[in-house]
Amino acid sequence: MTLDPLLAVIEVSAIFVSAISGLIEAFRKRMDAVGVFAVAFVTAFGGGTLRDLLIDRRPLFWVQHQGYVWLVLALTLIAPPLLRATRHHVVDRLLQVTDALGLGLFAISGASLTLAAGMPVIIVTLMGVVTGVFGGVMRDVLCNEVPAVFQDHQPYALCAFCGCWVFVGLNGIGAESWLAFLAGAGTASGLRLAALAGGWRVPPWPPDREG
Amino acid sequence: MTLDPLLAVIEVSAIFVSAISGLIEAFRKRMDAVGVFAVAFVTAFGGGTLRDLLIDRRPLFWVQHQGYVWLVLALTLIAPPLLRATRHHVVDRLLQVTDALGLGLFAISGASLTLAAGMPVIIVTLMGVVTGVFGGVMRDVLCNEVPAVFQDHQPYALCAFCGCWVFVGLNGIGAESWLAFLAGAGTASGLRLAALAGGWRVPPWPPDREG
Amino acid sequence: MTLDPLLAVIEVSAIFVSAISGLIEAFRKRMDAVGVFAVAFVTAFGGGTLRDLLIDRRPLFWVQHQGYVWLVLALTLIAPPLLRATRHHVVDRLLQVTDALGLGLFAISGASLTLAAGMPVIIVTLMGVVTGVFGGVMRDVLCNEVPAVFQDHQPYALCAFCGCWVFVGLNGIGAESWLAFLAGAGTASGLRLAALAGGWRVPPWPPDREG
Numbered sequence: 001m002t003l004d005p006l007l008a009v010i011e012v013s014a015i016f017v018s019a020i021s022g023l024i025e026a027f028r029k030r031m032d033a034v035g036v037f038a039v040a041f042v043t044a045f046g047g048g049t050l051r052d053l054l055i056d057r058r059p060l061f062w063v064q065h066q067g068y069v070w071l072v073l074a075l076t077l078i079a080p081p082l083l084r085a086t087r088h089h090v091v092d093r094l095l096q097v098t099d100a101l102g103l104g105l106f107a108i109s110g111a112s113l114t115l116a117a118g119m120p121v122i123i124v125t126l127m128g129v130v131t132g133v134f135g136g137v138m139r140d141v142l143c144n145e146v147p148a149v150f151q152d153h154q155p156y157a158l159c160a161f162c163g164c165w166v167f168v169g170l171n172g173i174g175a176e177s178w179l180a181f182l183a184g185a186g187t188a189s190g191l192r193l194a195a196l197a198g199g200w201r202v203p204p205w206p207p208d209r210e211g
Numbered sequence: 212m213t214l215d216p217l218l219a220v221i222e223v224s225a226i227f228v229s230a231i232s233g234l235i236e237a238f239r240k241r242m243d244a245v246g247v248f249a250v251a252f253v254t255a256f257g258g259g260t261l262r263d264l265l266i267d268r269r270p271l272f273w274v275q276h277q278g279y280v281w282l283v284l285a286l287t288l289i290a291p292p293l294l295r296a297t298r299h300h301v302v303d304r305l306l307q308v309t310d311a312l313g314l315g316l317f318a319i320s321g322a323s324l325t326l327a328a329g330m331p332v333i334i335v336t337l338m339g340v341v342t343g344v345f346g347g348v349m350r351d352v353l354c355n356e357v358p359a360v361f362q363d364h365q366p367y368a369l370c371a372f373c374g375c376w377v378f379v380g381l382n383g384i385g386a387e388s389w390l391a392f393l394a395g396a397g398t399a400s401g402l403r404l405a406a407l408a409g410g411w412r413v414p415p416w417p418p419d420r421e422g
Numbered sequence: 423m424t425l426d427p428l429l430a431v432i433e434v435s436a437i438f439v440s441a442i443s444g445l446i447e448a449f450r451k452r453m454d455a456v457g458v459f460a461v462a463f464v465t466a467f468g469g470g471t472l473r474d475l476l477i478d479r480r481p482l483f484w485v486q487h488q489g490y491v492w493l494v495l496a497l498t499l500i501a502p503p504l505l506r507a508t509r510h511h512v513v514d515r516l517l518q519v520t521d522a523l524g525l526g527l528f529a530i531s532g533a534s535l536t537l538a539a540g541m542p543v544i545i546v547t548l549m550g551v552v553t554g555v556f557g558g559v560m561r562d563v564l565c566n567e568v569p570a571v572f573q574d575h576q577p578y579a580l581c582a583f584c585g586c587w588v589f590v591g592l593n594g595i596g597a598e599s600w601l602a603f604l605a606g607a608g609t610a611s612g613l614r615l616a617a618l619a620g621g622w623r624v625p626p627w628p629p630d631r632e633g
């Protein structure tokens with residue numbers, strides 16, 4: 001597929017951005033170099049690893065692509081200038097856009113692997129969302145915080161969820177697999193970007209007046 | 212087995228009650244709809260999922276019974292009136308009784324699957340307890356609390372533990388499997404109900420004067 | 423191998439010491455007997471269990487050696503006098519030395535199992551470190567703390583990491599497996615003991631002036 005080089009660039013960038021979000025959180029907690037690496041690693045690979053454990057798929061993503069492990073090690077070593085750079089407005093915006101693209105890519109990759117394993121569609125969409133968001137959940141658990149994705153009221157998991165349903169739906173009506181993949185990932189990433197641009201909010205649940 | 216419809220009712224009710232305990236905890240943490248669903252889901256299925264990972268059993272319980280995933284999704288959507296209802300004394304008492312029945316059912320189901328996998332009896336009882344209580348442990352970890360089951364000094368895991376030994380013991384002396392199941396689940400649920408009724412306490416360990 | 427009895431003694435001692443570190447932490451959190459056992463168990467076996475899940479190895483270490491489960495149960499029962507004893511300076515020092523020996527043994531055991539599973543060297547070293555330190559990480563997550571190994575600025579995971587590279591390097595140049603094992607474990611344990619004796623520190627990352 002001629003899209004492969006583009007997808008590889010998005011994948012590397014998305015791992016890079018996830019790892020950086022781990023670096024930032026670990027830095028805030030005043031961790032040492034070991035903690036910074038561990039949290040960056042878990043943020044980047046935790047979602048895919050949990051999915052692989054749940055659907056019993058081996059080798060794990062990062063065992064298969066060991067270059068990515070070296071990438072996170074290298075990122076940890078250059079964390080000091082990296083973290084300074086993330087304080088610039090332009091860099092921060094770039095990280096958000098890359099993260100949104102990565103969310104779509106990872107969610108639909110996860111959904112796709114689960115579909116290939118023959119699981120029912122509700123499980124396929126759940127696994128897509130798990131792949132996209134559980135790295136961040138594990139980061140927050142290791143940093144002793146309530147997971148931001150459950151509590152910051154910004155649409156993130158929901159964007160992945162919608163993208164997964166688009167993917168599953170197009171597959172269900174027999175669309176080409178590359179089309180279903182692109183439409184699903186595009187929906188997830190597009191919704192995430194729109195949510196960021198528009199400041200969309202997920203309400204507390206139950207909503208306040210019920211509380 | 213003629214008990215099957217009854218067991219199915221208990222199973223659905225127990226999942227329902229576990230999910231509600233997740234809803235309540237997530238609501239206390241001011242989570243959004245995504246967090247409420249995730250915590251409810253993990254509370255309902257976390258214990259069985261951990262057991263299945265540890266004994267390498269697939270498909271996972273909730274992959275096999277995908278209806279239960281839809282049940283938790285539906286529960287999340289109707290959380291506002293549900294949570295209002297749980298504030299009534301009668302409903303609260305009903306939840307406790309259902310939870311006690313579910314504890315017995317889940318613990319002995321977990322023990323039974325582990326026994327069928329040919330594991331030693333100490334592992335069988337541990338897996339029974341894990342199935343019964345680790346959903347709640349994961350709920351508390353995600354909500355950034357010390358797990359209540361480790362710290363609230365109410366007999367819960369211990370009730371499951373005793374029930375599992377009754378199940379294992381009756382199996383060991385060659386009792387019919389349905390009898391062992393019922394006696395084990397009855398012991399666990401009965402002890403839990405007695406503990407609730409009598410206000411039994413598990414001491415801190417080591418006990419205070421040693422502290 | 424004539425070293426086997428010695429290794430068995432170190433293994434039992436290391437499990438014993440890990441479990442005690444769990445007992446101490448659970449006691450600090452005022453847990454009940456159930457929590458104390460659960461935290462001791464997870465501290466002792468969590469790292470190896472995570473490794474086995476990740477490399478898909480069964481039966482799990484503690485399922486294979488069920489005697490160790492009984493050991494942790496027995497330790498929990500005698501926790502009151504045990505915890506009193508750990509307050510003596512000599513006992514505390516003994517625990518640190520035993521823990522350092524256990525770190526080397528467990529890290530290189532984990533690396534060795536991963537190497538035998540045919541994984542690449544970076545994964546082998548990572549799994550060695552995971553085996554050595556993730557029991558403590560899980561202990562701290564269950565006790566609702568930021569994992570000490572990520573934040574206390576004492577060399578621990580790094581000692582295991584260095585030992586694993588020595589093991590992998592010696593294997594790579596075709597050394598006898600017992601020699602690679604001993605040299606790796608000796609490096610990890612020796613570095614840990616030197617770090618304790620010399621009060622070595624791991625810097626926060628990025629270092630302060632970058633903060």
